[in-house]
Amino acid sequence: MISVExxxxxxGATAVVDGVSMRIERNSITVIVGTSGSGKxxxxxxxxxxxxxxxxxxxxDGNDTTGEPAHLLRRRIGYVIQGHGLFPHxxxxxxxxxxxxxxxxxxxxxxxxxxxxxxxxxxxxxAYAGAFPHQLSGGQQQRVGVARALxxxxxxxxMDEPFGALDPIIRTKAQDDLLDIQRxxxxxxxxxxxDMDEAFRLGHHVAVMSHGRLLQYDRPAVLLTRxxxxxxxxxxxxxxxxxxxxSLTTAGEAALPGGSNGPAVxxxxxxxxxxxxxxWCGAESxxxxxxxxxxxxxxxxxxILARGRPN
Amino acid sequence: xxxxxxxxxxxDPLGALLTAAxxxxxxxxxxxxxxSNRIVPGDARGLLEVLPAWGAFVCQAxxxxxxxxxxxxxxxxIRLGAALLGxxxxxxxxxxxxxxxxxxxxxxxxxxxxxxxxxxxxxxGLLATDAITRMRPGPLWRVLFLVGFIAVAGLALAHGTFDxxxxxxxxxxxxxxFAREARRHLWLALGSLGAAVLVAxxxxxxxxRVPRLRAGVLGTLNVIQTIPAIALFGILMAPLGxxxxxxxxxxxxxxxxxxxAPAAVALFLYSLLPIxxxxxxxxxxxxxxxxxxxxxxxxTNWQILTGIELVLALPVxxxxxxxxxxxxxxxxxxxxxxxxxxxxxxxxxxxxQTAIDLVLLxxxxxxxxxxxxxxVLDALVELMDRARQ
Numbered sequence: 228m229i230s231v232e233x234x235x236x237x238x239g240a241t242a243v244v245d246g247v248s249m250r251i252e253r254n255s256i257t258v259i260v261g262t263s264g265s266g267k268x269x270x271x272x273x274x275x276x277x278x279x280x281x282x283x284x285x286x287x288d289g290n291d292t293t294g295e296p297a298h299l300l301r302r303r304i305g306y307v308i309q310g311h312g313l314f315p316h317x318x319x320x321x322x323x324x325x326x327x328x329x330x331x332x333x334x335x336x337x338x339x340x341x342x343x344x345x346x347x348x349x350x351x352x353x354a355y356a357g358a359f360p361h362q363l364s365g366g367q368q369q370r371v372g373v374a375r376a377l378x379x380x381x382x383x384x385x386m387d388e389p390f391g392a393l394d395p396i397i398r399t400k401a402q403d404d405l406l407d408i409q410r411x412x413x414x415x416x417x418x419x420x421x422d423m424d425e426a427f428r429l430g431h432h433v434a435v436m437s438h439g440r441l442l443q444y445d446r447p448a449v450l451l452t453r454x455x456x457x458x459x460x461x462x463x464x465x466x467x468x469x470x471x472x473x474s475l476t477t478a479g480e481a482a483l484p485g486g487s488n489g490p491a492v493x494x495x496x497x498x499x500x501x502x503x504x505x506x507w508c509g510a511e512s513x514x515x516x517x518x519x520x521x522x523x524x525x526x527x528x529x530x531i532l533a534r535g536r537p538n
Numbered sequence: 539x540x541x542x543x544x545x546x547x548x549x550d551p552l553g554a555l556l557t558a559a560x561x562x563x564x565x566x567x568x569x570x571x572x573x574s575n576r577i578v579p580g581d582a583r584g585l586l587e588v589l590p591a592w593g594a595f596v597c598q599a600x601x602x603x604x605x606x607x608x609x610x611x612x613x614x615x616i617r618l619g620a621a622l623l624g625x626x627x628x629x630x631x632x633x634x635x636x637x638x639x640x641x642x643x644x645x646x647x648x649x650x651x652x653x654x655x656x657x658x659x660x661x662x663g664l665l666a667t668d669a670i671t672r673m674r675p676g677p678l679w680r681v682l683f684l685v686g687f688i689a690v691a692g693l694a695l696a697h698g699t700f701d702x703x704x705x706x707x708x709x710x711x712x713x714x715x716f717a718r719e720a721r722r723h724l725w726l727a728l729g730s731l732g733a734a735v736l737v738a739x740x741x742x743x744x745x746x747r748v749p750r751l752r753a754g755v756l757g758t759l760n761v762i763q764t765i766p767a768i769a770l771f772g773i774l775m776a777p778l779g780x781x782x783x784x785x786x787x788x789x790x791x792x793x794x795x796x797x798x799a800p801a802a803v804a805l806f807l808y809s810l811l812p813i814x815x816x817x818x819x820x821x822x823x824x825x826x827x828x829x830x831x832x833x834x835x836x837x838t839n840w841q842i843l844t845g846i847e848l849v850l851a852l853p854v855x856x857x858x859x860x861x862x863x864x865x866x867x868x869x870x871x872x873x874x875x876x877x878x879x880x881x882x883x884x885x886x887x888x889x890x891q892t893a894i895d896l897v898l899l900x901x902x903x904x905x906x907x908x909x910x911x912x913x914v915l916d917a918l919v920e921l922m923d924r925a926r927q
Contacts, residue, residue, distance in 0.1 A: 275834060277833060277834060298836045298837065298838050299836065300836070301833075301834060301835060301836035302835065302836035303836075306831065306834035306835055308827060308830055308831055308834065309827075310827045311827065311831075312825070312827035312828050312829075312830055312831030312832075312834075313828065313831070314828050314831075314832070314846060315825065315828065315850065316849055316850055325832075325835055325837075326835050326836065329835070329836055329837065329841075372831075375831075375835075376835070385834075
């Protein structure tokens with residue numbers, strides 16, 4: 228667990244980050260969202276001390292992060308930036324091996340880990356281990372950047388607008404991959420973005436920042452139904468908040484016991500997708516199925532719409 | 539008209555120009571100069587006067603063949619072969635003329651290559667350079683070309699092929715001094731370069747890290763660069779002389795107002811700007827995201843500098859070192875004026891004695907050294923750049 232306590236960063240008289248406190252749960256994805264200049268990147272960079280706080284402190288699993296040299300702290304924390312930052316003169320394998328080498332792992336362990344990560348990120352080791360970054364596509368470079376950050380099995384992964392440079396289709400794929408990775412390695416991920424859709428898609432918890440202050444930090448549904456500040460409701464988008472709310476719940480979670488003759492939908496689909504399907508087919512209800520074809524129940528349009536309102 | 543136009547268009551313009559220049563030189567200019575001793579003006583001799591009929595025929599036939607190839611053949615390898623063959627034949631013809639015109643045992647008579655030989659060698663050299671450029675050889679091939687050329691020239695010199703030519707006569711008289719001054723020349727050029735790298739690299743890194751310093755520091759180095767060499771030698775005489783007088787240790791180390799010390803210091807000062815400026819430019823070209831990621835992953839400043847920044851900046855820094863090395867090899871020549879030694883000694887002695895052969899004994903190796911340094915370092919830069927692109 229990461230505990231941010233009254234964290235402040237001042238440059239001269241201006242506070243870029245102003246007294247932020249938050250507790251980031253282990254094994255979850257926390258997204259910090261805000262406009263540019265909101266201090267979200269600075270907040271992230273104070274966690275691995277790329278920026279030293281003016282006041283306040285950060286505790287990881289109860290230990291004050293100022294207790295050790297900054298570069299040793301950073302080797303325990305994964306870090307991914309926009310535009311991947313791969314070393315152009317090193318191969319993909321050498322890039323991924325960066326932190327394990329700094330930590331003095333032996334060669335066999337490094338090779339095994341690099342190969343494992345390449346497979347996890349759907350890059351054939353035979354084809355890509357010896358390739359140079361410029362020989363990869365943008366999406367592949369981004370994946371190598373994340374693989375490199377995960378190489379030394381960090382418990383915490385910090386990501387600063389990691390998907391900002393990708394085109395929309397590759398970005399969606401990268402977001403899906405990240406959700407898989409998070410489940411697979413049980414990493415605590417803190418991700419900074421200015422894209423509210425991305426925040427809602429990825430975040431178990433979302434923190435909204437403006438002018439250096441943390442306006443609200445809660446589950447996405449709460450941000451939609453009980454915004455703490457007019458700025459938060461503007462950021463979350465008042466015009467389509469009902470649809471956003473529907474997209475946060477899966478069909479499996481909302482399914483009612485029973486069956487339906489309507490179209491079959493996957494239990495992993497969001498209510499927003501199910502509603503869209505029903506509108507498209509002109510049906511009143513849908514049968515919810517698990518991936519293996521087991522019936523999970525059914526959903527009606529009315530039941531879905533009821534879920535799109537604050538309680 | 540319609541039939542002849544494409545043919546005309548296929549004629550090589552460079553080949554035409556070189557052929558015209560070479561042919562004119564061969565017809566109008568002396569092939570060799572025969573002098574009764576080293577300083578009197580000599581008599582001009584044509585190709586036909588100095589070679590036996592068959593030799594002159596072979597020489598002319600080869601040159602005509604080279605001209606035809608330069609005119610009409612586009613294959614770069616054939617053009618290069620023709621040019622190199624031409625160079626060899628002209629060199630051998632001059633050597634043969636030297637042998638033929640020197641009475642046995644006579645060490646006073648001088649046979650020097652005439653203007654026609656220099657023009658021909660220039661034309662053939664340009665033809666060869668053009669052919670090599672068209673072949674686009676890799677960096678290693680270019681170095682191999684150079685090594686091969688030096689090896690052939692070295693073998694010919696060692697064999698004594700050119701011993702009856704005037705420059706080699708000067709060499710025979712000055713052989714001991716030549717070796718010493720050549721070593722001194724290289725030592726001054728490389729030593730000042732080495733010292734400059736040790737100082738300018740940290741300066742460049744500092745200027746990159748502290749942008750406020752950049753304009754001031756590089757501006758100062760730039761001012762040094764604009765001082766003419768002779769003036770800088772003069773400026774350095776007073777402080778170095780005073781230093782030698784005040785500090786006996788400095789004098790014992792060979793530091794004086796004149797001699798090698800001011801030359802080395804001046805060359806060192808001239809070397810600072812290109813290396814420091816290129817270090818700054820090279821570091822600026824390093825992707826910021828890579829440096830940021832390196833820091834975020836826990837690399838120390840030293841690891842980032844040596845493992846990422848300097849490695850990525852190396853091709854640009856090496857370009858600066860190449861500029862300095864070629865510049866230094868040339869500039870050491872002037873150091874001879876203040877007693878600094880080096881091959882320039884022969885140049886200035888030759889000028890003083892109006893002995894052009896002695897000037898050439900200094901000048902030809904200087905040009906060869908500078909050219910070789912440029913080829914080798916260019917190849918190195920390209921290899922580095924290719925490895926990381």
